[in-house]
Amino acid sequence: GELGQRIFNEVSKAGWQQWLERATAIINENKLSTADAESLKLIEKHMLGFFFGEGDHGQLPSGFRPAGSGGKK
Numbered sequence: 245g246e247l248g249q250r251i252f253n254e255v256s257k258a259g260w261q262q263w264l265e266r267a268t269a270i271i272n273e274n275k276l277s278t279a280d281a282e283s284l285k286l287i288e289k290h291m292l293g294f295f296f297g298e299g300d301h302g303q304l305p306s307g308f309r310p311a312g313s314g315g316k317k
Contacts, residue, residue, distance in 0.1 A: 247288070255295055263294055 270290050276283035293301035
């Protein structure tokens, strides 16, 4: 689709890997299901914020720590 083509054209491999980590955090923190249409809409909003600064969904969930940082305590 259009979003997929935009990501392919504008996002680096490293950027995509960072997104995968971010998406995992968003899915886990918000208890989302990738089988649920409403969850997918929210994930897409976060994706647009992360890659393109669109909307207000580009921020990490509060308390998130990247992999390898010791996790939550």
